[in-house]
Amino acid sequence: MDNINRINLIKEISEERNSKVICYICGDRKNVSIRIAPDIIPIFYDQLKTLNKNDKIDLILYTKGGDILTALRLVELIYEFTDNFSVIIPYKAYSSGTLICLGASEIVMGRMSELSPVDPNIISPFSTKENDLHNQLPINVEDVYSFISLAKDIVGLKTDESLMNMFLELTEYVHPLAAGSVYRTHALIRSIAKKLLLMHMEYQDEYKINEIINILTERLPSHNYMITRKEAKEDIKLPVTYCNQEFEKKIWNLYKIYEDDFKLNSPFIAEEAADDNGNFSVCSGIIETLNESNGYIFEGNLERSNMNITIMNQGWRNI
Incomplete structure (x- = not known):
């Protein structure tokens, strides 16, 4: 994996933004995809506790969704370590990924950035x-x-x-x-969205808050609807910052490195990945800072005689 180029880009982004950058890439590779889940919380805690309280935190996020309660818990945890939290979206931040964005006081979006409705x-x-x-x-x-x-x-x-x-x-x-x-679930989503928005908005903005929630939970035509930065900023009234072309190029290049490293566009085929003994190991996602990388690893065995695949172990580990 292209760790050196990733780290160099993370460093450039951190210096340009004067922030501490955490990348959370929730890989969606076919057959070994992962989603936002509670097991990320201890990983984020271990990485966040090395930061100073006054550090600005930028979360570079790629995900197609997952557990909505984990989205709330993650944002609450991040605010234990900073008062200045932004989400940077190179490409997709769907469903519970969009919920995470609702908790940020700034959402940095490029021309390829996408949010989605929050109706799981x-x-x-x-x-x-x-x-x-x-x-x-x-x-x-x-x-x-x-x-x-x-x-x-x-x-x-x-x-x-x-x-x-x-x-x-x-x-x-x-x-x-x-x-x-x-x-x-509908009531829970609305409650979570409101809690997240109130982390950086005032109770006096209740009408605006309810409008944001109504749009994201009820008014969009499809669960697969893709929300562009223009719609997020102008129609939904989210705190969106348009990144300039130079910065957009950096975050897109970083995403493309992750895409290549984790082969997001190629289905995982155990027969091709297994060694002579049928054992295989594949990394499907990452939580990464300048100082530490934790990958989500699937380990398994392929019995070639009957093509039976057994997952022996899966979870986050330091890589």
Whole structure:
């Protein structure tokens, strides 16, 4: 891996921004992808505790999402070590990655930077009516709310009886407990988003805060909708800073090095990676500063006779 060039770019960015830079690359390589999860918190703590309280912290973030509670916990942890927190987005910061951005007083975006709605999918034992554990379907929070809005606003259902019949029809396809989970998750997302925004906004800005939350949780047309820096700044009113072309080139080059190092565009194929004994090891993500690098490692074994793959170990370690 191209550690020297990565470190040189991190150093340049740190000097230009007069900040301490932490890179969190949540790799999305097919077959070995990782997502934001609670196991990052001790790793961040170990790296943050080496900083001074007055240090400005820049988080360079790449992720397609993950656990929403971890997003809140991470931002809370970062603010234990600084009063000046920014997120730099070379490319993608989706879903719970967007939530992390809501906690920053500055979001640095280039022309390739993307945020997303924060309406995650829910998968539980009740995601199918028959509780078929092998065929669970993800339930998108906003799909359920959109169905209810369709019935009320477009179809024109108004009476208690018609709305009750509509709800009963919905529960023919969505388990009632899964529907309850949708409601709870929707409320949780809004609560987390508000807590994150209040870390750098005032209670007097409640209308603006609620507008941001409403847009990101309800008003965008698709969970896969990509929010550009222009829309983030002008329409959603997030604290976005447009980076200049020179700085954009640096953060994009850094992302491309990570992309190449972790082969994000190439599916992981165990047969190609395994040694003569069938053992393989692959790094799928990284949390990195100038002084320390922690990678997320999958270790496993391939039985070539039947092509059976066993993951023996996975987790964060110093690299």
